[in-house]
Amino acid sequence: MALAATTAVAVVAVGMCVAAYLIVRTQLNHQLELNLTQYARLVAQRNHGAGPGVVSGECRFLAAPGCAQVVPADPRDDPGAPYVLPVTDTARAVAAGRRAPYYTKTTVAGHPARMLTTDLAPGRALQVAVRSDTVERGLHQVANLLTLTGAVGVVTAGFLGSWVARTGLAPVTRLTATAERIAATRDPRHRIALAPPGGGPAPEDEITRLAASFDTMLEELEKSVTARRRLVADASHELRTPLTALRTNAELLTRADRLTPQQRDRASAAVHRLLREVNGLVADLIELARDEEPRPLLERVALAPLLEHTVSTARDHWPGVPFELRVTAAPVVPGVPARLTRLIGNLLDNAAKFSPPGMPVRVGLDGNELTVRDHGPGIAEEDLPYVFDRFYRATTARALPGSGLGLAMALQIARAHGAELTAERAPGGGALFRLTFPG
Incomplete structure (x- = not known):
């Protein structure tokens, strides 16, 4: 940028200096030619009838008016004395009337001069010249000043x-340094100082907007890294208990010869139960760690048959809980059937887990809104903001099976499909979940 700015200014400066020099030179030469014209008129008035020859030969003196001579059209009419100014065929053509008057540069007595050749009388031309030392010296000084x-x-x-x-x-520069620090430390908490070093508000320009966008990207990256770290920490905490119990029961089964048949059966059942729990937890973690499904994998899904299949599966899994399904209007939405089945299944499992024996779980589909309502203890006011957080377990749910990932996974799947999932306290008790698909 510095080189580009310097080059641009240099081009403009050189162009302006050249233009100024040309203007000054033109004006000085024009003034010199006006002086020559006036001098020629004065000489013509005084020497209108003069014959060929030198009229005034003072060009060798800078302060003198100048020199003048009369030139005939025919060289045979030249005087015997030599001319002080050069005589050319062009000058004789002016004397003969075949050419217009003209200005030219010449040298007189070793000094630069400006000469005018004009007609004087039929068959005669007048040549006048003045020294141009002052003009040349002035132009030289102007050139030096403009160059400087x-x-x-x-x-x-x-x-x-x-x-x-x-x-x-x-x-x-700060953005580059921040990126290098992040690459070296792998810590996205660094930010770019947008305000100038001397203080005050940051300027509104493209570079500042770039830095602000980079800070926003770093903030999102920090949130993502923090969420992943929290997920890993929570997952390791949740996996520690079942893995420890699984290891204990496995070690117990290695000494099966010392156990009674009832003890072996209980240990084996515990191993199978813990394996299912760990397998489900790992599957949930993998599901949560997945990004949104790519757009090419989306297809048009009819919600009514998918909901009927999911409710039927829930009835088999929870035989003691009655499920009531009511479909008023069934839309077709873009989505991934397997993930939508998982979303609705998680909502049904959560409702069945909290439903008292014999109390129904009501499932309704009315247009783009799907509702799942249970008759359990409901959601406490202090728990409502956190029901969709990973590994969050309300006080009433800590004695029940589960890992606390089902609702978090349901919310992630809903957002991936552009849907909105909310939880609220149902009138008359219980919890009500609303899943609203985009219209």
Whole structure:
């Protein structure tokens, strides 16, 4: 950026200096030509009838008015004395009337001069010249001043461009340093300082917006890393108890010859139960760790038959709990059938787990809204904000089977399908879960 800014300023400065020099040169030459024209008129008035020859030969003096001579169209009419100004065929053409008057540069007595050749009378031309030393010297001084000015401008532009580049790219430098620290420490808690070093609000520009977007990305990354770490910590805590019990029962079965048949049966049943529990917990953890299903895997799912199948499966799994199903309007939604079955199954299992014996679990489907209501103790007000958290177990649920992942998994599946899942206290007691699909 500094090089680009310096180059741009240099191009502009050089262009302006060249333009200024050309304008000054044009104006000085124009003024010199006006002086020549006036001098030619004065000489013509005084020497209108003069014959060929030198009229005034003072060009060798800078302060003198100049020199003048009359040139005939025919070289044979030239005087015997030499001319002080160069005579060319073009000058004789002006004398003969075949060419218009013109200006030209020449040298007189070793000094630069400006000469005008114009017509004087038929068959004669007048040549006048004045020294242009002052003009040449002035142009030389102007060129030196403009060159110096341009050089100073370019150097100043270089310093200013470097300062502007460093100041403007400071957020990018901090962003790079933050990214390098995160790559080295694997800690996404670092942030970019958006405010300038001297304090005050951050400027509103593209670089600052980039830094703000990077900070937002880091915040989301930190949340994701924290959630994964919490998931691993909670999973290790939840797995520790069943694995310890499984190991204890397995070690007990290795000494089966010392156990009674009843003890062996109890230990074997405990091993099988614990294996199922650990297997279910690991499956739930894998499900929670999965990302949202890719869009190509989505298909159109009719909710009514899927709900009937899920309720039928729940009846087999909970034979002591009656399930009442009511379908008013059955929509077709985009989704993954296996994951939707898991979502509804988790809601039904949760309702059946809390339902008293003989009390029904009511399942309703009305358009895009699915409700699951039980008649259990309900959800305490202090537990409502946390019912969908991973491994959260309410006080009334700690004595019941389960790992505390079912509702968290249901919420994740619902969000992956663009649906909304909420929990509330049902009128008359119990819990009511609402699953609303996008319309």
